[in-house]
Amino acid sequence: xxxxxxxxxxxxxxxxxxxxxxxxxxxxxxxxxxxxxxxxxxxxxxxxxxxxxxxxxxxxxxxxxxxxxxxxxxxxxxxxxxxxxxxxxxxxxxxxxxxxxxxxxxxxxxxxxxxxxxxxxxxxxxxxxxxxxxxxxxxxxxxxxxxxxxxxxxxxxxxxxxxxxxxxxxxxxxxxxxxxxxxxxxxxxxxxxxxxxxxxxxxxxxxxxxxxxxxxxxxxxxxxxxxxxxxxxxxxxxxxxxxxxxxxxxxxxxxxxxxxxxxxxxxxxxxxxxxxxxxxxxxxxxxxxxxxxxxxxxxxxxxxxxxxxxxxxxxxxxxxxxxxxxxx
Amino acid sequence: xxxxxxxxxxxxxxxxxxxxxxxxxxxxxxxxxxxxxxxxxxxxxxxxxxxxxxxxxxxxxxxxxxxxxxxxxxxxxxxxxxxxxxxxxxxxxxxxxxxxxxxxxxxxxxxxxxxxxxxxxxxxxxxxxxxxxxxxxxxxxxxxxxxxxxxxxxxxxxxxxxxxxxxxxxxxxxxxxxxxxxxxxxxxxxxxxxxxxxxxxxxxxxxxxxxxxxxxxxxxxxxxxxxxxxxxxxxxxxxxxxxxxxxxxxxxxxxxxxxxxxxxxxxxxxxxxxxxxxxxxxxxxxxxxxxxxxxxxxxxxxxxxxxxxxxxx
Ligand SMILES: Nc1ncnc2c1ncn2[C@@H]1O[C@H](COP(=O)(O)OP(=O)(O)OP(=O)(O)O)[C@@H](O)[C@H]1O
Ligand code: SF4
Ligand SMILES: [Mg+2]
Numbered sequence: 077x078x079x080x081x082x083x084x085x086x087x088x089x090x091x092x093x094x095x096x097x098x099x100x101x102x103x104x105x106x107x108x109x110x111x112x113x114x115x116x117x118x119x120x121x122x123x124x125x126x127x128x129x130x131x132x133x134x135x136x137x138x139x140x141x142x143x144x145x146x147x148x149x150x151x152x153x154x155x156x157x158x159x160x161x162x163x164x165x166x167x168x169x170x171x172x173x174x175x176x177x178x179x180x181x182x183x184x185x186x187x188x189x190x191x192x193x194x195x196x197x198x199x200x201x202x203x204x205x206x207x208x209x210x211x212x213x214x215x216x217x218x219x220x221x222x223x224x225x226x227x228x229x230x231x232x233x234x235x236x237x238x239x240x241x242x243x244x245x246x247x248x249x250x251x252x253x254x255x256x257x258x259x260x261x262x263x264x265x266x267x268x269x270x271x272x273x274x275x276x277x278x279x280x281x282x283x284x285x286x287x288x289x290x291x292x293x294x295x296x297x298x299x300x301x302x303x304x305x306x307x308x309x310x311x312x313x314x315x316x317x318x319x320x321x322x323x324x325x326x327x328x329x330x331x332x333x334x335x336x337x338x339x340x341x342x343x344x345x346x347x348x349x350x351x352x353x354x355x356x357x358x359x360x361x362x363x364x365x366x367x368x369x370x371x372x373x374x375x376x377x378x379x380x381x382x383x384x385x386x387x388x389x390x391x392x393x394x395x396x397x398x399x400x401x402x403x404x
Numbered sequence: 405x406x407x408x409x410x411x412x413x414x415x416x417x418x419x420x421x422x423x424x425x426x427x428x429x430x431x432x433x434x435x436x437x438x439x440x441x442x443x444x445x446x447x448x449x450x451x452x453x454x455x456x457x458x459x460x461x462x463x464x465x466x467x468x469x470x471x472x473x474x475x476x477x478x479x480x481x482x483x484x485x486x487x488x489x490x491x492x493x494x495x496x497x498x499x500x501x502x503x504x505x506x507x508x509x510x511x512x513x514x515x516x517x518x519x520x521x522x523x524x525x526x527x528x529x530x531x532x533x534x535x536x537x538x539x540x541x542x543x544x545x546x547x548x549x550x551x552x553x554x555x556x557x558x559x560x561x562x563x564x565x566x567x568x569x570x571x572x573x574x575x576x577x578x579x580x581x582x583x584x585x586x587x588x589x590x591x592x593x594x595x596x597x598x599x600x601x602x603x604x605x606x607x608x609x610x611x612x613x614x615x616x617x618x619x620x621x622x623x624x625x626x627x628x629x630x631x632x633x634x635x636x637x638x639x640x641x642x643x644x645x646x647x648x649x650x651x652x653x654x655x656x657x658x659x660x661x662x663x664x665x666x667x668x669x670x671x672x673x674x675x676x677x678x679x680x681x682x683x684x685x686x687x688x689x690x691x692x693x694x695x696x697x698x699x700x701x702x703x704x705x706x707x708x709x710x711x712x713x714x715x716x717x
Contacts, residue, residue: 127614130618132614160620161620162620163617163618164618164620165620169618171611171614171615177611177612177614177615178612178615179632180612180633180707180708180709181629181632181708187615190619190621191619191620194620195620226708226709228708242615243618
């Protein structure tokens with residue numbers, strides 16, 4: 077049984093300018109100890125997926141559809157109170173915004189302790205001692221002293237690592253990390269990825285890793301899900317995604333042309349920009365939403381939405397004209 | 405912190421000049437008032453001499469400040485009782501009224517603000533907002549009359565006026581202070597309610613509240629996270645409202661015939677009792693400045709970023 081099974085997840089925000097369907101239909105499974113990377117352009121709904129799994133989009137203007145199962149148990153049926161016991165303990169999240177995700181009025185130590193006090197039944201003193209260990213674990217020097225620091229006294233990278241310390245504090249079953257390495261320089265980033273790997277190896281933690289950084293994906297992910305406009309358009313083992321991407325969008329992201337070199341000045345491989353505009357998230361027409369930007373588009377593509385098809389074992393793609401063979 | 409203290413001292417110095425000069429700009433000659441309208445010019449001159457009223461105003465000022473710093477505010481021109489004695493007798497009364505009003509204002513305002521923000525869109529939120537609007541727009545004297553009409557005359561459960569010292573009969577003192585404190589505190593609670601609601605609503609949607617949520621804490625702890633960051637606003641608003649509170653206290657004391665500072669000032673104005681008026685206003689201003697200093701300090705305590713900037717670490 078999968079640790080996490082997301083089925084037909086749909087998230088709609090009611091806004092003043094009408095509905096925003098941030099996630100249209102997302103399904104994926106995550107096995108024990110697996111690292112799945114979620115990749116896609118800005119605004120395709122990655123963070124929304126991340127936050128709807130532990131039901132953190134609490135607002136009244138949010139409509140959730142589909143189901144999320146943790147070890148086979150449907151979380152959508154859980155009361156808010158039962159969800160609280162899951163959050164931070166079974167499922168934890170590292171948020172995308174390191175600068176604002178910590179409370180400016182509390183010390184780093186008390187913010188890490190809070191989750192330990194909530195779930196681990198530790199004394200205040202034991203929680204603080206554990207918080208120091210966690211800070212050391214995420215590579216913050218002088219942890220004993222930093223524990224008394226307020227967030228504004230720390231750099232963005234350090235705050236991000238404090239967030240990671242909070243997320244891993246209770247050894248979660250599932251860790252959802254939303255661009256956890258964006259604010260970090262390359263050495264520290266490698267350290268953070270090491271922490272994730274160790275969690276996976278030692279505790280069997282399953283990780284959903286959202287990132288723009290293809291180097292990170294290649295480095296750590298077992299599988300990759302490519303998202304476009306609120307849907308997963310291609311999902312495959314990491315090796316297959318890099319060796320034989322089949323969806324035109326994936327090929328675009330990975331940089332189909334050699335001239336669009338994906339090596340950047342800072343040595344990181346990033347997603348390549350694809351010409352054309354992202355479709356409006358307010359409607360969900362029955363067609364392939366990539367068609368206006370797709371070189372392979374045909375009449376069929378705008379007549380009905382392509383369903384997910386298996387092109388190889390564990391490799392699915394939603395496209396009428398999937399490319400075959402390796403990229404040049 | 406040092407900077408705030410220096411600012412307070414400078415403010416006090418300037419305020420004392422304004423008060424001193426302002427009191428002298430009032431129409432009417434205090435020497436004449438003392439001596440009586442039909443007095444002999446020689447008597448008037450003697451009184452001028454005795455109270456130093458014939459000296460240049462800046463000498464009068466420095467004499468006065470020098471004495472005031474030693475706790476000597478002169479004597480009342482009416483009954484020759486030392487002003488300091490009068491002030492010491494009246495000050496606790498106003499302090500009690502203001503203290504109770506702040507208590508009422510903070511209790512009601514903070515509670516209503518928190519409830520209406522947390523239960524946004526509920527009936528409680530709606531009711532709190534209506535209360536906030538009414539509380540803001542109703543003047544003290546009108547509210548005071550209504551309170552007297554309703555509680556003292558219709559229901560006859562609370563006295564309409566009069567004052568009993570706390571040291572004499574604590575229960576009776578409180579019973580008589582309830583209405584004035586409610587009347588004076590209502591405006592404050594309305595302002596606090598609105599500001600607390602607005603600040604808390606803003607903070608509740610902050611990213612760090614979502615982080616708290618992701619740790620699995622209860623809703624009330626989430627609110628606690630947000631509230632901690634809203635309190636700086638609340639404290640600032642409280643500080644800004646103190647001026648209005650002092651003004652309101654003067655009116656409230658008149659309505660309920662409470663012999664506090666407000667009544668003292670109004671009586672002193674109509675009697676052209678310079679020394680009393682001056683001493684009372686000066687002490688009131690000092691109180692105002694000190695409270696603002698306390699607000700600044702509380703603000704720094706609540707906001708770690710300020711603490712760093714203030715160099716208190
Ligand atoms: N609370 C909200 N209310 C209304 N619209 C929202 C809300 N949150 C997200 N959206 C919209 O939903 C869409 C998906 O947003 P989301 O943050 O999930 O994208 P993302 O893939 O994480 O992007 P990025 O790579 O920039 O982080 C966007 O169009 C966004 O504007
Ligand atoms: S379905 Fe058609 S339009 Fe969509 S990606 Fe495939 S080829 Fe392009
Ligand atoms: Mg995002």
